[in-house]
Amino acid sequence: MKLEINKEYCIRCGLCEDLYPDLFKRNYEEHCIDVLYDEIPAELEERAKQAAEDCAVAMIKVIR
Secondary structure, eight states: EEEEOOOTTTOOOOOHHHHHHTTTETTTTTTTTEEESOOOOOOGGGHHHHHHHOTTEEEEEEOO
């Protein structure tokens, strides 16, 4: 499972990073939010799904 952020439309509010610091980190150089994993570890899959649901502008997608 992977997570993908649509960086073109992400508003960079930081909610994902605040709620899920184990999955996301703000990238100050590129002015975006990065997913910390290429492949989400099994123990974080439920948190990843919840992060996608919690995104303020629905720009986090779960890729299987």
